[in-house]
Amino acid sequence: MTGAVDLSVCNTLGLHASAEHLVVIEKESQLFDLLAAGDLTKRPFQVLGGGSNVVLRPHLPGTVVLMRTRGIRWERGARGFINVTAAAGEPWHDLVRYTLGQGWSGLENLALIPGSVGAAPMQNIGAYGVELADRLVSLRALDLDDGSIRVFDRDACGFGYRDSRFRAHDADRFIVIEITLGLSEKPRPMVGYPDLRDELQMMGCGEPSAVQIAEAVIRVRRRKLPDPRFQGNAGSFFKNPVLPTAQAEQLSQRHPHLSLRESGHGMVKLSAAQLIDRCGWKGKQNGRAGVWQRQPLVLINLGGATAAEVLHLADAIRHDVASRYGVDLEIEPRILGQD
Ligand SMILES: Cc1cc2nc3c(=O)[nH]c(=O)nc-3n(C[C@H](O)[C@H](O)[C@H](O)COP(=O)(O)OP(=O)(O)OC[C@H]3O[C@@H](n4cnc5c(N)ncnc54)[C@H](O)[C@@H]3O)c2cc1C
Structure with a gap:
């Protein structure tokens, strides 16, 4: 599609933005047609899945490629393992539901995360104690540098906390x-996360099935997070800061109320939500952008907000947290386009 194309419905923050060209990919072969026509090597271009982890400025120059390929296949591996392969354009939660419907466990903690399968490796999606990296076997991708197809196993993806090589270098x-995920026919419940444990207790599930865990996750998420269909948002707007243990301990001496969580390799994770909350941002507004009352990590579009308003609010929060706690908050969504 050429000519300015409105992307308001292609991003969950509901920001007004337009693309110079838009290409909707429904079949893998279309990518190779575009490549042959030279359209994918012309930069700038942007890939979008569900638009749930982006802040779109008003103009996206070049081509926007909207991934809408579908398809799920699977094969049985050794010792009750199932390898499930899903196309990039599959909605993530549909894949979770499909696997639960087959009686397989592995994705239940990642239920109800918006967006597409193809974007999941970008920031190594995670929730309630499980990350994509815990389940990913491999992924197949088109390398725009030379037009080759590359296969990456998990170790080659450079996964970290909300990070991967695809988001970094x-x-x-x-x-x-x-992407191909390794799931299991045998239950392997991961229910250590406090909110999830409490919810399962309330549901009366002593030894929960994968379906019950997903149900508990969905209940907690619905309570805490705004539904993008009714309230524009991009989920957590900031990553949880990860600091060297010594620095975190100094901080905790000055601010004993802060919760710290070991995150391995001599690092400690802080709660960005707690830092923002302590600075008094819950429910605050900047123009038509605001901070979600029930979860201050989430910035919302109150109706007609611009990217500039959202980013201005984010800057004010970052500035406040930095001056009070000396901690830099990193923005989680990708910021795309130009003013
Ligand atoms: C209410 C809400 C709750 C959320 N909860 C969580 C959560 O619990 N955990 C979590 O990790 N995230 C969460 N998110 C963030 C978001 O849902 C995930 O990051 C999701 O994986 C983004 O998918 P998407 O298809 O919408 O990506 P998009 O926003 O379309 O794109 C995100 C990035 O990935 C790139 N990209 C997209 N598809 C491809 C592809 N096929 N190939 C290459 N690059 C691609 C884009 O260029 C962009 O840089 C939440 C968001 C919302 C709105």
């Missing part, structure tokens, strides 16, 4: 075509 180089 290889940003915008690969289009993820499909």
